Amino acid sequence: MKIKAIIPYPVWVGTRNQLIVKIETDEGIHGWGESGLSGREKAVVGAIEHYREFLVDRDPFAIGALWQEMYRSQYFEGGRVLTAAISAIDIALHDIKGKALGVPVHELLGGKQRDCIPTFATTRGPGLAEMIEQAKDLMARGWDAIRIVPAGHVSSGVYEPRQSIGETAAWCVRLREELGPAVVLGIDYHHRLSVAEAASYCQKMPSGTLDFLEEPIRDETPQAYEALRRMTDIPFAIGEEFASKWQFMPYIERDIHQFNRIDVCNVGGLTEAMKVAGWSEAHYVDMMPHNPLGPICTAATIHFAAAVANFAWLETRSSPAEEAHRFDDAEIFPQKPSLDGAVYRVDDRPGLGVEVDEERVRKQTFKFWEAPHLRRADGSVTNW
Numbered sequence: 001m002k003i004k005a006i007i008p009y010p011v012w013v014g015t016r017n018q019l020i021v022k023i024e025t026d027e028g029i030h031g032w033g034e035s036g037l038s039g040r041e042k043a044v045v046g047a048i049e050h051y052r053e054f055l056v057d058r059d060p061f062a063i064g065a066l067w068q069e070m071y072r073s074q075y076f077e078g079g080r081v082l083t084a085a086i087s088a089i090d091i092a093l094h095d096i097k098g099k100a101l102g103v104p105v106h107e108l109l110g111g112k113q114r115d116c117i118p119t120f121a122t123t124r125g126p127g128l129a130e131m132i133e134q135a136k137d138l139m140a141r142g143w144d145a146i147r148i149v150p151a152g153h154v155s156s157g158v159y160e161p162r163q164s165i166g167e168t169a170a171w172c173v174r175l176r177e178e179l180g181p182a183v184v185l186g187i188d189y190h191h192r193l194s195v196a197e198a199a200s201y202c203q204k205m206p207s208g209t210l211d212f213l214e215e216p217i218r219d220e221t222p223q224a225y226e227a228l229r230r231m232t233d234i235p236f237a238i239g240e241e242f243a244s245k246w247q248f249m250p251y252i253e254r255d256i257h258q259f260n261r262i263d264v265c266n267v268g269g270l271t272e273a274m275k276v277a278g279w280s281e282a283h284y285v286d287m288m289p290h291n292p293l294g295p296i297c298t299a300a301t302i303h304f305a306a307a308v309a310n311f312a313w314l315e316t317r318s319s320p321a322e323e324a325h326r327f328d329d330a331e332i333f334p335q336k337p338s339l340d341g342a343v344y345r346v347d348d349r350p351g352l353g354v355e356v357d358e359e360r361v362r363k364q365t366f367k368f369w370e371a372p373h374l375r376r377a378d379g380s381v382t383n384w
């Protein structure tokens with residue numbers, strides 16, 4: 001079997017662009033992948049088109065070797081744009097190999113270790129009363145892990161961290177009182193805080209209020225996380241932006257964090273994700289994958305989640321609490337993963353188990369989208 005074509009489709013679906021990638025072979029089997037570098041899809045398309053030049057006519061089963069060749073064949077190795085491109089190609093090659101062998105993708109990764117994939121859901125408020133109501137509704141529907149978003153003034157384009165942390169800490173204390181001790185409660189701070197701000201936030205809550213703190217600070221320096229680690233005992237959930245095993249390496253080896261927010265569409269696909277999972281297993285760090293994209297990302301992540309021992313929860317954007325993210329994409333994806341209560345069932349169909357209507361995809365257009373450029377009240381730049 002040989003690769004005959006690699007076609008990137010950067011298309012707007014529902015509430016965001018999805019960069020989905022089709023790989024065709026000379027035997028009529030095709031695979032689908034997805035790339036996750038949201039907001040910079042066109043740059044990834046360029047990388048995929050470059051890789052296409054030397055991947056056509058190659059053996060699609062040689063996934064590990066092709067990964068090495070894509071990553072290392074140039075003098076300037078790695079980087080988020082390139083690993084996002086590699087991710088989509090790697091996932092599509094797994095889809096092809098599974099279909100060709102008549103096995104689900106998780107069989108290629110060692111076989112499934114669980115029958116269903118527990119998820120965590122996110123409540124978005126906008127206020128505390130709505131969050132409490134949404135969280136109680138999610139718990140009644142079977143969710144035992146819930147994430148919230150911080151208070152702030154993001155919609156106005158101005159974000160003052162110090163105005164957020166006091167109110168958010170009070171929200172969390174109240175949520176814990178309302179929801180009881182059993183539910184897993186976490187928050188995603190979207191790397192908007194400094195070390196001092198994050199420490200202040202953590203110290204405003206009794207120990208045990210939160211079960212995980214996601215991305216309190218930016219991740220370029222593990223030393224900063226180590227400093228924050230000395231100031232709080234809340235488990236950290238980080239890594240959704242990491243674009244290789246080497247970015248995870250210092251965090252895992254220094255035992256800085258407890259949950260890996262790995263993104264199979266950015267880290268380098270299933271090939272790289274399995275390596276990170278194994279390394280994490282040695283340090284008793286659990287996988288908690290990032291999954292904000294389309295059904296191909298979700299399907300690939302379900303197969304990954306099924307095949308690893310050290311797993312916590314998969315993010316879902318399809319819970320009843322995320323109205324804005326529930327849109328009808330069934331005509332584009334006639335077969336895709338769907339929630340069964342608070343879990344995804346592991347698909348045993350060959351490949352990823354996702355079907356894509358390519359005619360519909362061709363009719364979808366790309367929409368320019370840029371993440372909000374937030375500023376402090378004094379006009380300086382801060383993170384979205």
Ligand SMILES: [Mg+2]
Binds near residue numbers: 190214
């Ligand atoms: Mg996050």
